[in-house]
Amino acid sequence: MGQRDPRIDAYIAGSADFARPILTHLRELVHAACPDCEEALKWSAPSFTYRARILCSMAAFKKHAAFGLWQGAMVMGSLGRKPDTAMGQFGRLTGVADLPGKRELTGYIRQAMKLIEEGVKRAPAKGGKPRPPEAPADLMAALGKNPAARAAFDAFPPSAKREYVEWITEARREETRAKRLVQAVEWMSEGKRRNWKYENC
Known part of the structure; x- marks a missing residue:
């Protein structure tokens, strides 16, 4: 069962x-x-x-x-x-x-x-490698002040970058966005992805 x-x-x-x-x-x-x-x-x-x-x-x-x-x-x-x-x-x-x-x-x-x-594998996505998302200016500015976070972000695959970009850009209030920026940079400086809490579940 x-x-x-x-x-x-x-x-x-x-x-x-x-x-x-x-x-x-x-x-x-x-x-x-x-x-x-x-x-x-x-x-x-x-x-x-x-x-x-x-x-x-x-x-x-x-x-x-x-x-x-x-x-x-x-x-x-x-x-x-x-x-x-x-x-x-x-x-x-x-x-x-x-x-x-x-x-x-x-x-x-x-x-x-x-x-x-039958062992059939999922067909690969068309178009080759996924394109990295367009990071907003405030995220790039914050990453520019933290070399460790910037290095982690640059090393992430497009999907991991997209998770951070969407989390930040989907904030409805400026205060929320600012808090998410701070949290994102902190996590990235530790090499963590956006959903790192769930990765070992």
């Missing part, structure tokens, strides 16, 4: 009111479709693994939730929504009704399981 992770319970409980029913529905549906799946937190979001490989994941944001199959492009092909609408293949979810029906979604999950069973 699959394994449940209490951190997923906490994640769902801490999500916005609209998101909790969506995440609960998805969680139960994934376990019903794949009884041997195991839960984990990956990139700070609930994920489900099957035979030690990622099967799918879900996440809650301020105004929407998202769900995606790790090999969604191979499972859904052109049926999947555009990747810029939200994480995953099902767009911005604001209610359970935004998802396909139980039978359809179960079919997608089982197709993804079959790919894992």
